[in-house]
Every structure is written in structure tokens, then in C-alpha cells.
Amino acid sequence: MKQVSEIKKDFPIFQRLINGKELTYLDSGATSQKPNIVIDSMSEVYKQNNANVHRGTYVLSSETTSKYEDVRNKFKNFINANSPEEIIFTKGCTEGFNLLANSLCKDLSEGDEILLSEIEHHANIIPWQMAADKYGLIIKYINVDKNFNLDMDHLETQLTNNTKIVSLVGESNISGMLPDIKNINKLIKSKTEALFILDGAQLVPHREIDVQDLGIDFLCVSGHKMLGPTGIGVVWGKKELLEKMDPVYGGGDMIEEVYYDKATWAPIPHKFEAGTPPYVEAIGLGAAVDYLSDLTMAEVQKHSDHLRLYAKNTLENINGINIIHTDSENAGCTFAMSVDGVHATDISLMLDTYGVAVRAGHHCVQPFHRKLNIDATFRATGYIYNDEKDFDTLANAIEDSLKILR
Amino acid sequence: MSIEAKVEQFKKTLSLFPNPQEKYQYLIEQAKLNEDFPTELRIDEFKVNGCQSQVWLVPEEREEKLHFSSDSDALIAKGLVTLIASIYSDESAQDIASSEIDLMEEFELGVILSPARRNGAFSMLKTIKEFAKKLAD
Numbered sequence: 003m004k005q006v007s008e009i010k011k012d013f014p015i016f017q018r019l020i021n022g023k024e025l026t027y028l029d030s031g032a033t034s035q036k037p038n039i040v041i042d043s044m045s046e047v048y049k050q051n052n053a054n055v056h057r058g059t060y061v062l063s064s065e066t067t068s069k070y071e072d073v074r075n076k077f078k079n080f081i082n083a084n085s086p087e088e089i090i091f092t093k094g095c096t097e098g099f100n101l102l103a104n105s106l107c108k109d110l111s112e113g114d115e116i117l118l119s120e121i122e123h124h125a126n127i128i129p130w131q132m133a134a135d136k137y138g139l140i141i142k143y144i145n146v147d148k149n150f151n152l153d154m155d156h157l158e159t160q161l162t163n164n165t166k167i168v169s170l171v172g173e174s175n176i177s178g179m180l181p182d183i184k185n186i187n188k189l190i191k192s193k194t195e196a197l198f199i200l201d202g203a204q205l206v207p208h209r210e211i212d213v214q215d216l217g218i219d220f221l222c223v224s225g226h227k228m229l230g231p232t233g234i235g236v237v238w239g240k241k242e243l244l245e246k247m248d249p250v251y252g253g254g255d256m257i258e259e260v261y262y263d264k265a266t267w268a269p270i271p272h273k274f275e276a277g278t279p280p281y282v283e284a285i286g287l288g289a290a291v292d293y294l295s296d297l298t299m300a301e302v303q304k305h306s307d308h309l310r311l312y313a314k315n316t317l318e319n320i321n322g323i324n325i326i327h328t329d330s331e332n333a334g335c336t337f338a339m340s341v342d343g344v345h346a347t348d349i350s351l352m353l354d355t356y357g358v359a360v361r362a363g364h365h366c367v368q369p370f371h372r373k374l375n376i377d378a379t380f381r382a383t384g385y386i387y388n389d390e391k392d393f394d395t396l397a398n399a400i401e402d403s404l405k406i407l408r
Numbered sequence: 409m410s411i412e413a414k415v416e417q418f419k420k421t422l423s424l425f426p427n428p429q430e431k432y433q434y435l436i437e438q439a440k441l442n443e444d445f446p447t448e449l450r451i452d453e454f455k456v457n458g459c460q461s462q463v464w465l466v467p468e469e470r471e472e473k474l475h476f477s478s479d480s481d482a483l484i485a486k487g488l489v490t491l492i493a494s495i496y497s498d499e500s501a502q503d504i505a506s507s508e509i510d511l512m513e514e515f516e517l518g519v520i521l522s523p524a525r526r527n528g529a530f531s532m533l534k535t536i537k538e539f540a541k542k543l544a545d
């Protein structure tokens with residue numbers, strides 16, 4: 003991969019000083035920063051091409067439509083989907099889960115089971131809870147063991163004939179754990195007819211993904227965590243499954259024929275994309291895919307693995323720090339931390355005065371924090387524009403802050 | 409001392425600390441001085457919603473003046489709520505209810521006093537004002 007110092011030059015935000023200090027941005031788990039190529043691609047559309055997609059019979063609309071639909075193809079290649087029709091644009095990962103929960107659960111029967119893990123993001127819990135309430139479904143949770151890994155034995159015992167959906171995180175935004183998706187998929191398919199949904203919010207920005215090789219049924223992706231703008235995400239699903247599903251949102255662009263008393267749906271993917279889509283954001287996401295593809299995801303993944311090991315060793319040396327991090331050899335560069343007797347928000351506020359941006363709170367994984375009996379953690383996540391120096395700055399700032407806070 | 413005079417006094421004190429780190433250190437010192445909050449009052453009834461840490465504010469009426477005791481499990485939030493409680497303590501419900509002074513505007517306290525509605529300081533002020541308004545009406 004090109005040097006981090008060179009990559010940083012592509013991200014205008016790193017020219018900013020925060021409290022007089024260089025920005026040490028370690029909150030990409032919440033949202034990533036944006037390279038010029040993404041920002042420019044969006045401003046270019048507004049300046050040069052802007053017109054609503056799929057409607058016009060004029061140059062501008064045709065240009066915008068083709069830019070928008072090109073992104074579907076780019077994304078198809080990015081995750082090795084079978085065809086661009088399998089790529090549905092959403093406004094984010096959360097909307098993706100809501101779409102799937104609403105569309106899939108209405109065809110289930112009372113008592114059917116949905117299997118999640120104890121360490122899921124709220125976006126992969128609440129939509130299922132809402133659907134379960136509505137349709138009388140049962141949600142079960144797979145244990146996460148003391149080393150912050152998915153308990154595979156427990157998963158196996160939880161899979162029964164009643165299991166209709168399994169929805170799991172691909173890379174944990176808390177412990178960095180990377181469940182063995184391919185094997186989990188095999189296990190699910192060998193024991194049940196359940197659909198397997200993967201939460202790719204943290205996984206897709208950092209690691210090479212091949213949905214066909216993984217064998218999963220659906221993938222939810224967040225655009226803004228992978229250098230893209232906010233307001234755009236992707237649901238990928240197997241074509242034959244998407245075709246059978248009903249749309250969740252109704253409106254323009256998702257129909258074939260409309261009568262006063264009924265309507266028929268457009269073919270996939272458009273039947274899931276009601277109304278004017280966030281086409282400028284989608285084009286921004288396309289530029290993000292280009293940027294990552296230029297670096298190559300193999301290199302992005304290598305960088306994440308290297309940085310994670312360095313960060314782990316550096317952070318573990320801080321006196322009194324507890325790190326919620328998997329003991330597996332492979333993991334994401336994500337470190338949720340706490341210090342006994344010191345509140346996470348105090349640490350993150352102090353870190354901000356050193357120009358270090360981390361997140362404090364439960365990171366939308368409140369039930370798991372409750373299980374660990376911790377109110378809040380502060381979390382540092384690394385990405386392509388972070389290097390060893392950023393984690394040195396973090397570690398030094400934590401130690402200095404603790405001198406004041408203890 | 410009136411609410412306005414106390415605000416002026418704190419503004420002067422805070423201006424002695426030009427950078428955010430020193431301001432936080434000042435709040436942490438204030439927090440460490442505020443040690444007399446009884447643990448048994450750390451209950452939901454007195455919890456201020458909307459803060460990132462747990463914050464408790466206990467209002468009391470003493471000889472026609474209001475008094476606010478406060479606590480938090482985080483030091484910077486505790487320093488802030490200590491400061492806010494001392495500004496509005498020993499004032500009448502009418503004076504607090506009618507005070508239009510905007511602490512968010514007056515104090516330069518960096519990100520902890522940003523005027524976002526979901527901000528903890530906003531919730532602390534709202535709790536105090538609502539209690540005073542109830543008594544003043």
C-alpha cells in the first residue's frame with residue numbers, strides 16, 4: 003500500500019489543527035474521513051450533470067443515471083457479487099437491516115427463530131426485535147466467550163429447524179472479532195434452511211470480501227465507514243432471494259404499472275429503491291470504491307492487520323487499562339478500552355485536548371456492555387490513514403490524561 | 409450574590425485558563441472538592457437524562473431559596489454540574505425561573521458546552537429551570 007503519509011495528503015481534513023495539535027483521528031469505526039476524490043466526485047455531479055435518475059430523456063439525466071448505475075457495477079465487482087441487480091442502494095447499513103427484517107419476517111410463522119450474537123450493533127438487533135413483536139418471532143443470542151469470540155459450540159446448539167434467519171456481525175465494532183463466516187455459513191446450511199445475513203459495516207471497509215465464496219445470503223454495508231459519504235449504503239442479496247421478496251417502501255421508481263387499486267413492482271434492484279435515490283451519495287460511494295480498489299483491498303487488509311498488532315502491543319502496556327479485544331490471531335483494528343475508576347467520557351474529553359479523536363459510550367452495543375458490567379468504554383479504531391505514530395500519540399495522551407484524572 | 413454576578417465570577421476564573429485542557433483540569437479540581445453528595449441519592453429520581461455519563465441533581469428548598477446538590481460518575485461532568493449547581497444555589501425560584509442568562513453562550517468550555525440539544529449541560533440546566541418554574545408558578 004502507498005505510504006500512510008501519502009494517503010493522508012488525499013484527505014483534506016488532516017490539514018486541520020485540533021486544539022492547536024495535529025489531528026489524530028481514531029474514530030473511523032464511527033465514520034471514516036473522506037478523500038478528495040469522493041468529495042470532488044459529488045461536487046462534480048452537482049456542477050456538471052445533476053438531474054434526477056431514470057426519468058429524463060435529456061443529456062443531464064442520462065449522464066447522472068449512467069454514473070449512478072455504474073456504481074452498482076463497481077460495487078458488484080468490489081464484493082464479487084453475481085450481478086449488479088443484486089446491489090440495492092439504501093441510505094445506510096441500518097436501513098439495510100430494517101429493509102431485510104421487514105421484508106423477510108412477514109413471511110415467517112409465529113414461533114420461528116432469529117439468531118443473533120450477544121455482541122451485535124443495535125442496528126442488527128432493534129429491527130429484528132420490532133419484527134419479532136409484530137409477527138410473534140423469537141430472537142435468540144449466541145454467546146460471546148470470555149476471550150470476546152463467538153462461542154461456536156453454542157451457535158451449533160442454537161441452530162434448530164425453527165431457525166429461519168441468522169444475522170451476525172462480520173467484524174465487531176467492539177472486540178474486533180472476525181467470526182469465521184465461511185464455516186459458520188456451512189454449519190448453518192448443514193443444519194437448517196435459515197438465511198444468513200452478514201453485517202458488513204466494519205468488515206467491508208477493511209477486508210477483502212467475496213460474497214459468492216462466503217456463501218452467505220445477504221450483506222449489509224455502510225458507505226460512510228468506507229470513505230464514502232453519509233446517507234448511502236448497500237444491501238447485497240442473492241438474486242433468486244431478492245426476486246421472491248416484497249418491497250418495503252412504496253413510491254416512485256419502484257413500480258412497473260400503477261392502477262388506482264393496485265400496482266406491480268419493477269424488477270430488482272429498483273423494486274427496493276422507492277423515490278429519488280441518493281444518487282449523488284451513491285456516486286460518492288463509487289469514488290470511494292475506486293480509491294480503495296486502487297490501494298487494493300488485499301493491501302488495506304494487510305495494513306489493518308499490521309496496525310492492529312502494533313496498536314495492541316502499545317495499548318496493552320498502559321498501566322491499568324482493560325481492553326475488550328479478541329484473543330484470536332485475526333481481528334479488526336478496534337480497541338474498546340476502560341480504566342478502573344476513571345470514566346470513559348473523561349478520558350475521551352482529555353484526549354480531544356491532544357487532538358486525538360476517539361469515541362466514548364457503548365458504541366451502539368449496550369446489551370454487551372451491560373453484560374460486562376461496564377457503563378461505557380472509549381474506543382480507538384484504525385484505518386488506512388492511520389499509522390504507528392497515531393497509536394503512539396494515543397497511548398501517550400492516555401497516560402498523560404490518566405495522571406490528571408486519577 | 410446574584411446569578412449574573414456568579415456567572416461573571418466564573419467567567420473571569422475560566423478566562424485564566426486559555427486552553428481546553430486547563431479548563432478541564434479546573435473542572436476536575438472543582439469535582440474533587442465536591443465530595444459531600446450522599447451515595448444513597450444516586451438514584452434514578454435525581455438522574456439527569458441526556459448526559460453521556462451519569463449525573464445526579466438534587467433540588468431542595470431551604471428558607472425560600474433553592475439549593476442544588478450534584479454528583480456524577482465522571483469527573484469533568486461532575487465539575488460542570490458542580491459549577492452550574494453553585495450558580496443557581498441560594499437563589500429564589502423566581503430569580504432562577506426568570507433568569508435569561510445563557511450559560512452555553514457565556515462560558516467557553518469547548519465541546520462540553522456546545523449548544524447541541526442533546527448535550528448533557530443542556531439537560532442539567534433544563535432540570536434546574538424546570539424545578540424552579542414549578543415552585544415559582
